[in-house]
Amino acid sequence: xxxxxxxxxxxxxxxxxxxxxxNGGYEGLKKALSMTxxxxxxxxxxxxxxxxGGAGFPTGLKWSFIPKGAPxxxxxxxxxxxxxxxxxxxxxxxxNPHQIxxxxxxxxxxxxxxxxxxxxxxxxxxxxxxxxxxxxECRTAGIVGKNIMGSDFSVEFYTHYGAxxxxxxxxxxxIESLAGNLGQPWSKPPFPAVEGLYKKPTVVNNTETLANxxxxxxxxxxxxxxxxxPDSPGMKIVCISGHVEKPGNYxxxxxxxxxxxxxxAGGIRGGKKFKAILPSGGSGPIITEEALDAAxxxxxxxxxxxxxGSASVIVMDETIDMVWAALKMIHFFRHESCGKCTPCREGxxxxxxxxxxxxxxxxxxxxxxxxxxxxxxxTGKCLCALGxxxxxxxxxxxxxxLPEYKxxxxxxxxxxxxxxxxxxxxxx
Amino acid sequence: xxxxxxxxxxxxxxxxxxxxKSAVLHLMHLAQNEYGYMSEAAMRxxxxxxxxxxxxxxxLAGFYSLFYEEPTxxxxxxxxxxxxxxxxxxxxxxEMASRKLDxxxxxxxxxxxxxxxxxxxLGGCDRAPxxxxxxxxxxxxxxxxxxxxIGELRVRAVEAGNAEPSVVERIIGYATVPExxxxxxxxKAPRKRKGS
Numbered sequence: 001x002x003x004x005x006x007x008x009x010x011x012x013x014x015x016x017x018x019x020x021x022x023n024g025g026y027e028g029l030k031k032a033l034s035m036t037x038x039x040x041x042x043x044x045x046x047x048x049x050x051x052x053g054g055a056g057f058p059t060g061l062k063w064s065f066i067p068k069g070a071p072x073x074x075x076x077x078x079x080x081x082x083x084x085x086x087x088x089x090x091x092x093x094x095x096n097p098h099q100i101x102x103x104x105x106x107x108x109x110x111x112x113x114x115x116x117x118x119x120x121x122x123x124x125x126x127x128x129x130x131x132x133x134x135x136x137e138c139r140t141a142g143i144v145g146k147n148i149m150g151s152d153f154s155v156e157f158y159t160h161y162g163a164x165x166x167x168x169x170x171x172x173x174x175i176e177s178l179a180g181n182l183g184q185p186w187s188k189p190p191f192p193a194v195e196g197l198y199k200k201p202t203v204v205n206n207t208e209t210l211a212n213x214x215x216x217x218x219x220x221x222x223x224x225x226x227x228x229x230p231d232s233p234g235m236k237i238v239c240i241s242g243h244v245e246k247p248g249n250y251x252x253x254x255x256x257x258x259x260x261x262x263x264x265a266g267g268i269r270g271g272k273k274f275k276a277i278l279p280s281g282g283s284g285p286i287i288t289e290e291a292l293d294a295a296x297x298x299x300x301x302x303x304x305x306x307x308x309g310s311a312s313v314i315v316m317d318e319t320i321d322m323v324w325a326a327l328k329m330i331h332f333f334r335h336e337s338c339g340k341c342t343p344c345r346e347g348x349x350x351x352x353x354x355x356x357x358x359x360x361x362x363x364x365x366x367x368x369x370x371x372x373x374x375x376x377x378x379t380g381k382c383l384c385a386l387g388x389x390x391x392x393x394x395x396x397x398x399x400x401x402l403p404e405y406k407x408x409x410x411x412x413x414x415x416x417x418x419x420x421x422x423x424x425x426x427x428x
Numbered sequence: 429x430x431x432x433x434x435x436x437x438x439x440x441x442x443x444x445x446x447x448x449k450s451a452v453l454h455l456m457h458l459a460q461n462e463y464g465y466m467s468e469a470a471m472r473x474x475x476x477x478x479x480x481x482x483x484x485x486x487x488l489a490g491f492y493s494l495f496y497e498e499p500t501x502x503x504x505x506x507x508x509x510x511x512x513x514x515x516x517x518x519x520x521x522x523e524m525a526s527r528k529l530d531x532x533x534x535x536x537x538x539x540x541x542x543x544x545x546x547x548x549x550l551g552g553c554d555r556a557p558x559x560x561x562x563x564x565x566x567x568x569x570x571x572x573x574x575x576x577x578i579g580e581l582r583v584r585a586v587e588a589g590n591a592e593p594s595v596v597e598r599i600i601g602y603a604t605v606p607e608x609x610x611x612x613x614x615x616k617a618p619r620k621r622k623g624s
């Protein structure tokens with residue numbers, strides 16, 4: 001099946017403007033410029049394209065929230081991609097940059113914005129080479145700048161680099177970071193569509209989301225809805241990592257099952273048995289064998305109390321100690337907590353400490369309850385979703401693998417009894 | 429001084445934003461590239477360019493993990509040992525690197541050549557073990573490739589001297605639209621936005 005997003009896998013040198021143009025490039029933008037902004041929004045709404053960064057908010061609806069006639073609005077591309085196990089936007093940027101630019105220009109036209117920024121994580125500075133080149137080509141060719149493609153619409157388009165902060169993928173943190181502040185989220189409302197960058201109406205879209213837009217304009221919403229499922233139309237890039245034979249990015253229709261994804265990636269490495277998946281990087285609850293036939297879609301994992309998120313599928317085989325995996329993830333969130341709100345800052349800190357002692361055999365049964373209690377004090381009480389995300393790998397691993405936690409605690413207490421006996425014997 | 433050395437690039441950067449404070453992260457990248465870390469003088473210099481209090485720049489340097497508040501080795505080797513990479517041997521890779529360089533994590537070799545760090549996900553999970561060295565990725569690594577990389581970097585340090593090209597410089601180069609290539613209309617565009 002031909003790719004919709006990873007078209008560079010079918011067309012060599014697609015990152016070059018001439019090649020992109022020769023393959024239908026910027027036709028979507030041309031089409032958009034011949035329509036009214038409201039019509040463009042209607043087409044995207046009709047396609048039911050939903051945000052690919054994880055939250056799944058309908059893109060057209062997001063655009064429609066920008067007040068009509070606002071004198072100054074901004075479009076921001078979110079290429080902060082920092083979720084553990086996520087590397088899809090990087091490949092898009094490296095290999096198919098024009099499709100992102102085209103999607104963002106269509107968004108800018110739809111919300112009447114004359115300034116677009118691509119917020120790229122600082123670590124991707126080297127990977128953004130092709131994107132910078134593509135942008136330069138666009139400026140030279142009059143696709144970016146004044147009166148783009150001969151229309152009366154003008155738009156400037158720049159890159160902006162972060163400097164290492166997971167939280168900047170959260171849209172309000174991203175806006176703060178772009179404004180030159182600490183990347184710390186604010187409590188919504190106000191929503192960015194009303195008060196965003198420099199307190200002006202702002203659209204923040206994920207890179208992959210925007211790469212879907214040109215095709216929708218050219219081929220129409222019905223074409224888009226032919227792929228995927230009714231609630232989750234379109235294709236999705238799934239990043240598969242961990243214990244599979246062929247880790248990498250896979251572009252699949254939404255609704256593909258997790259079992260199919262694992263098979264696509266060559267199955268479990270070394271003929272080992274499957275144990276668990278973190279389906280949304282660190283940000284979603286762990287799923288096990290029972291959920292393998294669930295669909296990778298916005299609601300496919302609901303019965304299994306998990307989420308697709310950004311579709312960063314981290315696969316773990318039977319050799320993995322789930323307490324270790326949970327500790328790795330909480331370490332990540334403790335490190336990346338921005339420190340602004342107390343439940344997240346303190347909660348992630350204490351959860352790491354408690355998990356650390358359980359893992360190293362110093363925990364007690366009560367510590368397992370304590371983890372749940374701390375998590376309970378974070379859930380629904382943090383400024384942004386990070387605090388919520390942080391609890392999910394831990395809580396879900398307790399839910400699915402409680403015996404492993406108990407064994408750690410028991411081994412630790414046996415060890416302590418033995419130590420005390422040795423100490424007592426030595427004292428005699 | 430950055431302001432003199434990168435006059436055109438800094439002007440172009442400032443012109444991108446309706447508020448020049450937005451250029452602060454770019455300037456911090458540039459300052460670190462120039463001075464090796466975010467020294468107090470470097471932070472004051474950045475603050476001066478964008479009219480910020482130096483303490484604001486200090487708080488940013490503390491918040492964002494790519495900025496170093498202490499001097500580092502010439503090459504900062506940042507190995508990702510987050511979950512996805514760890515499933516493919518990143519923790520063992522860190523141990524190996526630490527042994528080969530004979531420094532602990534966060535340590536710097538006596539010759540000032542290498543600093544070893546571990547970092548959170550870099551987006552190279554399918555090519556683990558991997559590391560970032562002065563913002564360049566090196567992927568699908570193993571012990572032999574790591575040794576080769578260390579050797580290659582040592583040679584490069586001698587050959588390039590102080591003229592080693594950097595990722596930050598290349599990116600900053602994109603700030604300015606080439607005069608010959610840009611149509612006259614596009615050159616004026618950044619300033620003209622409101623109501624256009």
